[in-house]
Structure formats: structure tokens, C-alpha cells
Amino acid sequence: MTQPVLDVRNLVKSFTVGDGIFDRLRFTGGKLLAPPKVVNAVNSVSLSIAPGEVLALVGESGCGKSTVAKTIARIHAPTSGEIRIDGKEVSCLNQKELRPVRRELQMIFQDPYASLNPRQRIKDIVIEPLRAQSDRRMSSSDIDAEAIKLLARVGLNAEQANRYPHQFSGGQRQRIGIARALSVRPKLIIADEPVSALDVSIQAQILNLMMDLRDEFGLSYLFVSHDLSVVHHIADRVAVMYLGFMVETASRDQLFATPRHPYTQALLSAAPNVDKALRKPQAEITGEVPSALNLPSGCCFRTRCPLAFARCAVERPALLPQRGGGSVACHLHDTVPEAFPT
Amino acid sequence: MAEPLLDLRELQTHFQTFGGLVKAVDGVSFNVKAGEIVGLVGESGGGKSVIGFSILGLVDPPGRIAGGEIRFDGRDISKLGEREMRNVRGRDIAMVFQDPMTSLNPVYTIGRQMDEVLRLHTNLDEAARRIRCIRMLEDVGISGAESRLDAYPHQFSGGMRQRVVIAIALLAGSRLIIADEPTTALDVTVQSQILKLMRRQVQETGAAMILITHDLAVVSEMADRVVVLYCGKVVERGLTEEVIRSPAHPYTRGLLDSIPRITDRQRRLRQIPGTVPDIRTLGAGCSFRGRCAHAQPLCAERSPELAPVRGSLDAACHFPLQETL
Amino acid sequence: MQRLLSSEFVHNYRHNIPAVLGSLLVLAFAFLAIFGPLLVWQDPYDVSQLELMDSFKPPVWLEGGHPRYLLGTDGQGRDVLASIIYGARISAFIGIAAMACSCVIGTILGLISGYYGGMLDAVIMRVADIQLSFPSMLIALFLMSAFGNGIGMILIALTAVGWVVYARTVRGSTLSEIQKEYIQAARVAGLSDTEIIRRHVLPNVLTPLIVVSTIQVGSFILIEASLSFLGVGVPITEPSLGLLVKEGFDVLFSGIWWTSAFPGLFIMFLVFGINLFGDFLRDELNPRLR
Known part of the structure; x- marks a missing residue:
């Protein structure tokens, strides 16, 4: 079996929130304490991506999908867990030790307006990861040539290389962001909601471009999105997150044909659809995502789940492998199939 | 036939910017009947939000309503003064904005903000206003409405x-509600x-509603009729079902094609170039x-007029698409 | 250049009368400070050029005025206009140099504070808070009387007063910039912290500093003038505008008003011009007002 490009085991990321130490001071049992207020944004998430594979991470706002992405890209440091990129454990490396890892892993960001430095020329932006790798031994003509090549690959022309980001539209900026990620020829690109800020017609262009690049360079993607229909087009496998937990993983076809977790079902049926025939009677879920500061006991989804029963409030369901592939964290699906090798 | 509640005729809203005159809304006509939901669809820069602001008389300089x-x-109502317009806003026409985080005033309680509307536009006394507010919160599905009246906006989720x-x-009791991307910020x-x-x-x-959105899927589930905008002009309008099933304008067609669908087996999306x-x-x-695959020399010479194509469809295209089904 | 001239910035500038007036004033003063010595016939600090006989001549338009001394002379027969021009050079030098020093130091501290946060941030910002709780005049006065005077000391005193504004401004913009995705992108690109600060944060926090700096030069010139007026500023051998006012002040009540009034008016118009221009820059460059 080939080695996965990305292998994440039991990733946990918590943030301390709240303000300075003085806002947290409390008298507890006669002692003055400043307990840290902790949000568990990501709770023991495991995933792996094979070479050339596209794994989509799906969920609503606040489910921790972006945090997973940014922790793997080591913008945040993980609280615990292992992150292996191309077999190399990176979770404990510091920024300097991470530099060679950046050659394998790059990232595309959500906001095309904030993800490019407004004071840099386009050619400098796209070449930056490469320049960081090559210890500045590149001549400026090499840089220009490489930048123009990269820009051409994403559909921008050479005259545009000397311009600044504000002279481009949202879709063009996202192309620039893709060219930047491509500059070091990484094996894995983490794409954090790369099309959610774009108009529909532009969204299609960017998705097509990303799929072309995958075929051309053998890229793997970790594709973070809230939009299931976008995910359907690009993903090989899908992982659904809710409140920092992974609730279901499955191959694309399986997930869309037979979603098993009630939350996945709700996500699928809640999405508005242009095709009238496809509007299903909705698996109605009510309410909104509870605060991550104050997780419900047991299963996190039970407060909104139409199928919740007594056990859900007591015991947190584990993510268990299922017959026919994939895995689900739900008490309705927690019988391990007998034939399944453990 | 009864006169429509709202009738836009050749509306022109222009912005004088340093780089030149921007015709954000350039001759837009459509109407809305009572009890009807009309969807305004288009991409950013299409002028759909400006239409909403124009109807409410909220276009600020350097923008102005230049005609229609x-x-x-x-x-x-486009020629009413600010004082008369204030009576129309809130009472006759109400607006729901995109961002629920910023469209409520953070320093007042929900109850006070609701009460203000009633105080301005009705003659009810305080107790009656309170009852009305509680009823209304219950109607929109907020439980424990009475106690929620004293809560501040930040105590509510999006x-x-x-x-x-x-x-x-x-x-x-507004008769027209303009909803500008009301669900874009939501899960x-x-x-x-x-x-x-x-x-x-x-x-x-x-009441009637104008639903402004970039999302054709939302429109197709909500609206009775659709108006598709491109560069400040209406390119197509008609009954939602007909527009979605067999659009006559290549732009509408392109928009529909580029929506990723869960049913598609093929992976590549059809895209509008450029x-x-x-x-x-x-x-x-x-x-x-x-950006049009069907463009002919004529398209560069003359701007197409909005004209009936078939059924309820009007399209501004020299070479409208034939019915597909 | 053509692009700059047809830009919105230039367009707005040309339609903003106070801004044009302010910058014309500043330009006129700059011209005087740079080329002034070539325009006046006397070097007021070259004793050989002084005529003691001509002391306390009134301005030329008054009775007893002499056409050689447009604005009159002081007790040693120095031409007031020449003194002002030489004094303006010193005042302007002090204002600009002190601005540059506090800008560099304040920006560095602000970047460190905003980028790294934590303990460093807390220490730097608390020092800044303490600093701000005293009137800046008082701090400068204290430093000058404790450590003696001289242009070098004035620069140190003014920098000690002035860095806080820069540090706070830069820290604020740094905090908002490092939230943006392009900083995260730079980290993913593999840049080190110093490279990120230098290449990404710094260029994006500079704009508000232009405004701060303009206003700062004006207020530094004023503080220096006040210090010199109080006698703890520049030494008598390098008289700035403030010192000229002070020297004239001693004889003011004997009816010789011109030796202090003209340097005073000069300071006023100079700072007025700088502030007018600074206000325009603030309105143009402050993205929150746009």
C-alpha cells in the first residue's frame, strides 16, 4: 500500500479564550485562581489522504473544519495528536524546522481579498513560497520567468505580473492564490473554502482549474467547504464534522447516496436545489449549533437530532467503521459488523 | 387587472465616481404584485442590491436616481422628499439586510428596537405594542418571547x-419586504x-417580497417570478419555473449550468468564461x-432590448436560446 | 508620474483649499529653511557682520526703521529676519529628526508588541501607558533639567515623548493585519517571523504613520520652542525659534515687540500649515472614513 500524503491521528486543538488574566480571576475555595477558559475547537480528529486523492471536510460554521485545516498547515500549533506529512511527523516542529515541510504542503485561502498582501506585486506573491525554499539564490530574471509560467498555468497573462492585487477581480485573485500554492510543486494542497467567496460562474472556473491541476501535477487536496454540492464535484471521499467532532466519513458516492448520520442527512436535505424533483421531504432539524464553550453531554448533535434517544445524552458515540466502508459516530450505527476485521 | 403593488419603470441609478459614471442600475423594469415573491438574481456587480436601496430611497451620494x-x-415614490420617504420606509416597505450581526443596534434591547417601529408607525399604546411584539417574536419562531424582549442582540445567535x-x-404590517441576501451569512x-x-x-x-440573492437555488425554491440582472440591466425575466427549466438568455443558462449539482455524474462543471x-x-x-458562446457581430453593434420570447419569458438577447425540453 | 497626477488623491487634494494652503505654507517654510541663508545678507552668528550701532531698529515700515533690516534688529544688531531664517533651520531640524527617531523606535516596539503579543507586549504597552499619563511637556522638561541641554538632549527628550504614539498606532494596525489571511499565507510559504514582519506587516502598517508623523513634526517644533523659551532647550549658540521668542521676551515690555513677535508668528504659521496638511492626509488615508 502506498504511503498516505497526509495522516492525522487524534488531532486535538483547543484555544484559550477570553481576555487577560485579570478578567479570569476568581476566588475559588478561598484561593485566587485564574482558570483558563478553553474552547475545544477540534476533538480527536483522524484522517488520511492518499496520493492524488481529494478529501473534503464538510460542516457548518464553528464545526472546526477550518481549524483542522490550519492546524495541519501548522498555522496553529496542535494541542495534541500526530500529523504526518508524507510520512514525516510535523506536529512538534517549530517554524524553522517546518520550512522543508512547506515544500510538500501548501494552502489556498478563503478570502481572495485578504489572502494577498496588498503591497506586493503579483509576481512576488506567487513566487514567495519558492523563494523561501531556495534560500534566496534565485536571480530576478529566474523569478520573473517562473512567476510568468505559474501565472500562465492558472490563466493569467504576463502583463499582469507587475500589477497589484487590487487590480484583479475575486476570481483572478483566487487564481493568484492557487499559483502561489503551486510554486513549490507540493504534493498536498489544503484548500480552505476556496470558492465560497466567489460568484457562481467564477466558482465553476476555479473548481475546474483545481481539478485540472490535480490531474496535471498529481496533487492531493484537503478541501474544506460548507457546500455539499461543491464537494460532490471535487471530492473522492468526504468527512463531515460537527462541533469539533468527526461524525461521518464515507466515499463520495456512498455519502450522497446513503447518508447515515442524521446530521449528514439534514445537511443534504437542507441545501436548496434548483431541481424540483430533488427536493426531498426534509429531515427537519431545528435550532442552531450550540456553543463550543459549553458542549452538550453525550452526543453533540442530540440537541438538534430528530432521532435522539436516552442513550445519546449519556454516552458520546465513537466513530466506528461501518459495513460497506466509511465510518459513523452515532448510536444508531454502533454495531460493528461481524465480518469486519478488527 | 389590478395594478401591481410595485412597478419599476426604466429605473436608472448612477454613481459618479472618480473613474467615471457607473450606471449601476441601467433601465430596469419589473413589477411585484401583492402576495408574490419576486427574485432578483445576479452576480456581484449586477446591480441587484442597488435596486433595493433605490426603492427605499437610500441611495447616498455620489449615487443618485437618474431616471425612471x-x-x-x-x-x-422616487421623487418623494426625505420626510415623506421616512413614512414609506418601515411602514409600507421594510427591508431585511444580509448581515444579522450589523443590522440590529447592539446597545438597545430587542424589545426597544421592535417597539420603536410600532411607535413610529402605529397609534397603539405601550401595552398593546408590547403584546404585538411578543406575538410577532412567537410568529417567527422565537421561544420564550416575553423574556427575550429584554435581551440584547449579542445574546442571540446568527x-x-x-x-x-x-x-x-x-x-x-409592511406590504412590501425587500430581503437583500437574507440567508447568505447563515449556515x-x-x-x-x-x-x-x-x-x-x-x-x-x-405581503409582497423582493428576494435579492446570488443563489439561483434559493430563488427557485422561493420565488414566483425571477428577474435576472447582468451589468445593471435585466437580461431575462419570467415565471421561476420557466426560467429554471428553459432559460432564453445565455447568461441565465450559464449561471444554471455552473451551479454544482449533486445529481451530476460528470465532474467538470460547465463554466462561463471570463x-x-x-x-x-x-x-x-x-x-x-x-463571455457569450453565441455572440454574433450584431451583439457588438446594438444593445438588445428586453422582448417577449415565449410563454412568460422576456429576454434581452438578439439570439435567444430555444426551448431545451 | 502621469498616473499619480491623474489619481483620485491628487484630484481631492486640488479641491481641498486648506490642504493646498497648508502645503504651500510648509513648502514656503521649507524653501526658506533650505535656501534662506543665501537670501539674507547677514549671518547673525558671525560677530564680524554685526553692527552694534544698529541695535533695536524697528521694522522697516516704522519710524526709524532701516531698509537693510526688514523686520528690525535685536539688542546685538542682528537682523530679526535673518535670525528667524537661521532659527527655523534649527527648529525644523529638531522637529524632523525627533520625528524620525521616535518613528523608528516606536515602529519597532509597536511591531514587536503587536506581532509577538504576550509578556513583551504587556511590558511595552504598560510603559507606554505610564508615559501617556504624564503631559509630554512635563516629561521633556524633567529630562532636560535633569540631564542638561543641547540639541542631542532635546532629540532624546522628544523621542522619549514621541515614540508612544507610533508604538500604539503600529501595534493597533499590526494586530488587525496579522489576523488577515495573507500573513497566514506567508507562514505557510515558509517565511520566518522576521521576514513576515519586514515584508508583510511593516509595509501594511506604514500608511497611518504618515499622518502621525506630519502632526508630530508640528507638535515637536512646538515642544522644542516651549522648552527653549523656558530656558532648558537649545544652547544660546544655536538659537531656535523658541529661543528667539524668549530673548525678545526680555525686552518686550520696553516696547520692542518685534524681536519676539515675528519668530512667534513664524512658529504659529509653520505649525498651522503642517496641521492643515496633516488633517487632509488623515482624511484621505484613513480607511475608516472612506
Whole structure:
């Protein structure tokens, strides 16, 4: 079996929130304490991506999908867990030790307006990861040539290389962001909601471009999105997150044909659809995502789940492998199939 | 036939910027009947939000309404003064904005913000106003309405805030609600709840609604009729079902094709090439011609007029698409 | 250049009368400070050029005025206009140099504070808070009387007063910039912290500093003038505008008003011009007002 490009085991990321130490001071049992207020944004998430594979991470706002992405890209440091990129454990490396890892892993960001430095020329932006790798031994003509090549690959022309980001539209900026990620020829690109800020017609262009690049360079993607229909087009496998937990993983076809977790079902049926025939009677879920500061006991989804029963409030369901592939964290699906090798 | 509640005729809204005159809305005509939901669809830069602001008389300099009529209930409200317009806003026409985080004032309680609308636009006494507010919050699905009146906006989640905004819009019994991307900032499971709520409220109160959105899927589930905008002009309009099933304008077709669908087996999306042109440098001819697969020499010479194509469909295209089914 | 001239910035500038007036004033003063010595016939600090006989001549338009001394002379027969021009050079030098020093130091501290946060941030910002709780005049006065005077000391005193504004401004913009995705992108690109600060944060926090700096030069010139007026500023051998006012002040009540009034008016118009221009820059460059 080939080695996965990305292998994440039991990733946990918590943030301390709240303000300075003085806002947290409390008298507890006669002692003055400043307990840290902790949000568990990501709770023991495991995933792996094979070479050339596209794994989509799906969920609503606040489910921790972006945090997973940014922790793997080591913008945040993980609280615990292992992150292996191309077999190399990176979770404990510091920024300097991470530099060679950046050659394998790059990232595309959500906001095309904030993800490019407004004071840099386009050619400098796209070449930056490469320049960081090559210890500045590149001549400026090499840089220009490489930048123009990269820009051409994403559909921008050479005259545009000397311009600044504000002279481009949202879709063009996202192309620039893709060219930047491509500059070091990484094996894995983490794409954090790369099309959610774009108009529909532009969204299609960017998705097509990303799929072309995958075929051309053998890229793997970790594709973070809230939009299931976008995910359907690009993903090989899908992982659904809710409140920092992974609730279901499955191959694309399986997930869309037979979603098993009630939350996945709700996500699928809640999405508005242009095709009238496809509007299903909705698996109605009510309410909104509870605060991550104050997780419900047991299963996190039970407060909104139409199928919740007594056990859900007591015991947190584990993510268990299922017959026919994939895995689900739900008490309705927690019988391990007998034939399944453990 | 009864006169439509709102009738836009050749509306022109222009912005004088340093780089030149931007015709953000350039001769837009459509109407809305009572009890009807009309969807305004288009991409950013299409002018759809500006239309909403124009109807409410909220276009700030350097923008101005440069021509056309906005007939509401038979009178042209585009020429009303600020004082008269203030009476129309809130009472006759209400607006639901995109961002529920910023459209409520953070320093006042929900109750006070709701009460203000009633105080301005009705003659009810304080107790009656309070009862009305509680009823309205219950109608939009906020439980424990009475105690929630004293809560501040930050104590509500995004979806709840949007419910409050809708409640405020409906309070004074407005006959027209302009909803500008009301669910764009919300999660998909919350979005479907809010959309359902809005549809129910329109049905129950008999109010009309203009739903401004970039999302054709939302429009197709909500609206009775659709108006598709491109570069400040109406490119196509008609009954939602017909527009979605067999659009006559290549832009509408392209928009529909580029929506990712869960049913598609094929992975590549059909895309509209290029980007929206700069409105200031459009010149003569059809503004979509640079991205259109069917463009002919004629398209560069003459701007197409909006004309009936078939059924309920009007399209501004020299070579409208044939029916597909 | 052509692009700059047809830009919105230039367009707005040309339609903003106070801004044009302010910058014309500043330009006129700059011209005087740079080329002034070539325009006046006397070097007021070259004793050989002084005529003691001509002391306390009134301005030329008054009775007893002498056409050689447009604005009159002081007790040693120095031409007031020449003194002002030489004094303006010193004042302007002090204002600009002190601005540059506090800008560099304040920006570095602000970047460190905003980028790294934590303990460093807390220490730097608390020092800044303490600093701000005293009137800046008082701090400068204290430093000058404790450590003696001289232009070098004035620069140190003014920098000690002035860095806080820069540090706070830069820290604020740094905090908002490092939230943006392009900083995260730079980290993913593999840049080190110093490279990120230098290449990404710094260029994006500079704009508000232009405004701060303009206003700062004006207020530094004023503080220096006040210090010199109080006698703890520049030494008598390098008289700035403030010192000229002070020297004239001693004889003011004997009816010789011109030796202090003209340097005073000069300071006023100079700072007025700088502030007018600074206000325009603030309105143009402050993205929150746009």
C-alpha cells in the first residue's frame, strides 16, 4: 500500500479564550485562581489522504473544519495528536524546522481579498513560497520567468505580473492564490473554502482549474467547504464534522447516496436545489449549533437530532467503521459488523 | 387587472465616481404584485442590491436616481422628499439586510428596537405594542418571547438575530419586504429554516417580497417570478419555473449550468468564461457578448432590448436560446 | 508620474483649499529653511557682520526703521529676519529628526508588541501607558533639567515623548493585519517571523504613520520652542525659534515687540500649515472614513 500524503491521528486543538488574566480571576475555595477558559475547537480528529486523492471536510460554521485545516498547515500549533506529512511527523516542529515541510504542503485561502498582501506585486506573491525554499539564490530574471509560467498555468497573462492585487477581480485573485500554492510543486494542497467567496460562474472556473491541476501535477487536496454540492464535484471521499467532532466519513458516492448520520442527512436535505424533483421531504432539524464553550453531554448533535434517544445524552458515540466502508459516530450505527476485521 | 403593488419603470441609478459614471442600475423594469415573491438574481456587480436601496430611497451620494419611476401603490415614490420617504420606509416597505450581526443596534434591547417601529408607525399604546411584539417574536419562531424582549442582540445567535430582523420587518404590517441576501451569512440548516419562515409569513400576511440573492437555488425554491440582472440591466425575466427549466438568455443558462449539482455524474462543471466587465467601459452592444458562446457581430453593434420570447419569458438577447425540453 | 497626477488623491487634494494652503505654507517654510541663508545678507552668528550701532531698529515700515533690516534688529544688531531664517533651520531640524527617531523606535516596539503579543507586549504597552499619563511637556522638561541641554538632549527628550504614539498606532494596525489571511499565507510559504514582519506587516502598517508623523513634526517644533523659551532647550549658540521668542521676551515690555513677535508668528504659521496638511492626509488615508 502506498504511503498516505497526509495522516492525522487524534488531532486535538483547543484555544484559550477570553481576555487577560485579570478578567479570569476568581476566588475559588478561598484561593485566587485564574482558570483558563478553553474552547475545544477540534476533538480527536483522524484522517488520511492518499496520493492524488481529494478529501473534503464538510460542516457548518464553528464545526472546526477550518481549524483542522490550519492546524495541519501548522498555522496553529496542535494541542495534541500526530500529523504526518508524507510520512514525516510535523506536529512538534517549530517554524524553522517546518520550512522543508512547506515544500510538500501548501494552502489556498478563503478570502481572495485578504489572502494577498496588498503591497506586493503579483509576481512576488506567487513566487514567495519558492523563494523561501531556495534560500534566496534565485536571480530576478529566474523569478520573473517562473512567476510568468505559474501565472500562465492558472490563466493569467504576463502583463499582469507587475500589477497589484487590487487590480484583479475575486476570481483572478483566487487564481493568484492557487499559483502561489503551486510554486513549490507540493504534493498536498489544503484548500480552505476556496470558492465560497466567489460568484457562481467564477466558482465553476476555479473548481475546474483545481481539478485540472490535480490531474496535471498529481496533487492531493484537503478541501474544506460548507457546500455539499461543491464537494460532490471535487471530492473522492468526504468527512463531515460537527462541533469539533468527526461524525461521518464515507466515499463520495456512498455519502450522497446513503447518508447515515442524521446530521449528514439534514445537511443534504437542507441545501436548496434548483431541481424540483430533488427536493426531498426534509429531515427537519431545528435550532442552531450550540456553543463550543459549553458542549452538550453525550452526543453533540442530540440537541438538534430528530432521532435522539436516552442513550445519546449519556454516552458520546465513537466513530466506528461501518459495513460497506466509511465510518459513523452515532448510536444508531454502533454495531460493528461481524465480518469486519478488527 | 389590478395594478401591481410595485412597478419599476426604466429605473436608472448612477454613481459618479472618480473613474467615471457607473450606471449601476441601467433601465430596469419589473413589477411585484401583492402576495408574490419576486427574485432578483445576479452576480456581484449586477446591480441587484442597488435596486433595493433605490426603492427605499437610500441611495447616498455620489449615487443618485437618474431616471425612471418607482411606482408603489400607484404613486411614484422616487421623487418623494426625505420626510415623506421616512413614512414609506418601515411602514409600507421594510427591508431585511444580509448581515444579522450589523443590522440590529447592539446597545438597545430587542424589545426597544421592535417597539420603536410600532411607535413610529402605529397609534397603539405601550401595552398593546408590547403584546404585538411578543406575538410577532412567537410568529417567527422565537421561544420564550416575553423574556427575550429584554435581551440584547449579542445574546442571540446568527439565525435568531435574522428571525428578529424579519420580525421587525413584519411588525408594522409592511406590504412590501425587500430581503437583500437574507440567508447568505447563515449556515445551510439555519438557512432552510429562515427561508421557510419567510415564505410562510408572506403567505399569511399577503405581503409582497423582493428576494435579492446570488443563489439561483434559493430563488427557485422561493420565488414566483425571477428577474435576472447582468451589468445593471435585466437580461431575462419570467415565471421561476420557466426560467429554471428553459432559460432564453445565455447568461441565465450559464449561471444554471455552473451551479454544482449533486445529481451530476460528470465532474467538470460547465463554466462561463471570463469575468464581469467594468461597467464604466462597456460601450455599445450587449454587455454579455464578451463571455457569450453565441455572440454574433450584431451583439457588438446594438444593445438588445428586453422582448417577449415565449410563454412568460422576456429576454434581452438578439439570439435567444430555444426551448431545451 | 502621469498616473499619480491623474489619481483620485491628487484630484481631492486640488479641491481641498486648506490642504493646498497648508502645503504651500510648509513648502514656503521649507524653501526658506533650505535656501534662506543665501537670501539674507547677514549671518547673525558671525560677530564680524554685526553692527552694534544698529541695535533695536524697528521694522522697516516704522519710524526709524532701516531698509537693510526688514523686520528690525535685536539688542546685538542682528537682523530679526535673518535670525528667524537661521532659527527655523534649527527648529525644523529638531522637529524632523525627533520625528524620525521616535518613528523608528516606536515602529519597532509597536511591531514587536503587536506581532509577538504576550509578556513583551504587556511590558511595552504598560510603559507606554505610564508615559501617556504624564503631559509630554512635563516629561521633556524633567529630562532636560535633569540631564542638561543641547540639541542631542532635546532629540532624546522628544523621542522619549514621541515614540508612544507610533508604538500604539503600529501595534493597533499590526494586530488587525496579522489576523488577515495573507500573513497566514506567508507562514505557510515558509517565511520566518522576521521576514513576515519586514515584508508583510511593516509595509501594511506604514500608511497611518504618515499622518502621525506630519502632526508630530508640528507638535515637536512646538515642544522644542516651549522648552527653549523656558530656558532648558537649545544652547544660546544655536538659537531656535523658541529661543528667539524668549530673548525678545526680555525686552518686550520696553516696547520692542518685534524681536519676539515675528519668530512667534513664524512658529504659529509653520505649525498651522503642517496641521492643515496633516488633517487632509488623515482624511484621505484613513480607511475608516472612506
